[in-house]
Amino acid sequence: MADMTYNQQQPESIVSLKRNPSRPREIFNKVMTILSGACIGITLIPLFAVLIYVFIKGLSRLNLDLFTKLPPAAGQTTGGIANAILGTIMVVAIASLIAVPFGVLAAVYLSEFSDEETARPIRFATNVLSGVPSIIAGVFAYSLLVLSMGKFSAFAGGVALAVLMLPTIVRTTDEALQIVPRDIRWASVGVGASNYQTVLQIVLPAALPGIITGITLAIARAAGETAPLLFTVVYSNNWPRGPFAPTVPSLAYLVYEFARSFDIVLQEFAWAGSLVLVLLVLITSILSRWATSQKQF
Structure with a gap:
């Protein structure tokens, strides 16, 4: 009888796991x-609206001439923005040659060789610098190089863009190095490797995907900046002549100049330049995502 009573009462103690849609929590x-x-x-509506609008407006001029010819002169209806693309590549290359070594080395020092009391204010200064308006970097390069050299140049523009790239590279590289487990460092030192050998041959290769991500994001930001170039270079519709030439075409500057024009043809080329910039940012973002997917830690 006792067993029968237990078996009859047992189902009543089972708690129902079904959700009650009328409960306040649900x-x-x-x-x-x-x-x-x-x-x-x-959040996505403005993003896709900008991308679709730029694509529609710039698609009419997206052809081979756009990447091989100079901008049209007054009265012409055909041309390209090849000079601005080459000028952008040159200025961004100068900025990368300056920012990447200094940024990576600074991050290595912060992560591997400095103590917390030294690293904390440097990281804070890096965060502050990342929020500085880009026009301030242009004024800085103008005062430091343009006034002292007595002329505008692609080198001055590259320095201004390097100032903007540095915080991104330092922060992302520092974070990528900190993600690498300490056990790997201890194991390397335990087999007789020095700190220099550990960082160069163990830590940096392990953190390389994160470092590449930071570099590509910094390049994407630098390629689309206009304000620093307003103070450091003079736009020209001719081919770029060198890093110290006073006239240097760039995509961002071309969009700025042509968008203000009353010529419908130049406005179309401004939209085409905007589309090329968007595609450039898209490609660099894809590369950064691919590099992130290769991370080991």
């Missing part, structure tokens, strides 16, 4: 899920 979860989805949609 209602709150549904409301917050809907609000989160709405916020994502609101």
Whole structure:
């Protein structure tokens, strides 16, 4: 009898795992899920609106001539922006040659060789520098190089862009190095390697995907900057002549100049230049995502 009573009462003690849609907690979860989805949609609408609008406006001039010819003169209807593309590559290359070595070495010092008291204010200064408006970098390069050299140049523009690239490279490289487990460093030192050998042959290769990500993001930002170039270079519709020539064409500057023109043809080329810049940022973002997917830690 006792067993029968236990068996009869046992199902009554089982707790139901089914969700009750009318419970306040379930209602709150549904409301917050809907609000989160709405916020994502609101965030994506401006992004896709800009991309679609730039694509539609710039598609009419997207052809081979765009990448091989000079901008059209007054009265012409055909041409390209090849000079601005080459000028942008030259200025960004100068900025990268300056920012990448200094940024990576600074991050290595912060992560591997400095103590916390020294690293904390440097990291804080890096965060502050990353929030400085780009026009300040242009004024800095103008005062430091343009006034002292007595002329505008692509080198001055590269220095201004390097100032903007440095914080991104330092921060991402520092974070990538800190992600590498300490056990790897201890194991390397334990087999007789010096700190220099450990950093150069063990830590840096392990953190390389994260470092590449930071570099590509910094390059993408530098390629689209206009304000620093307003103070450091003079735009020209001719081919770039060298790093110290006073006239240097660039994509961002071309878009700025042509968009202000009353000529419909030049405005179309401004949209085409904007589309090329968007594609450049898209490619660098894809490369950074690919590099991130190769991370080991």
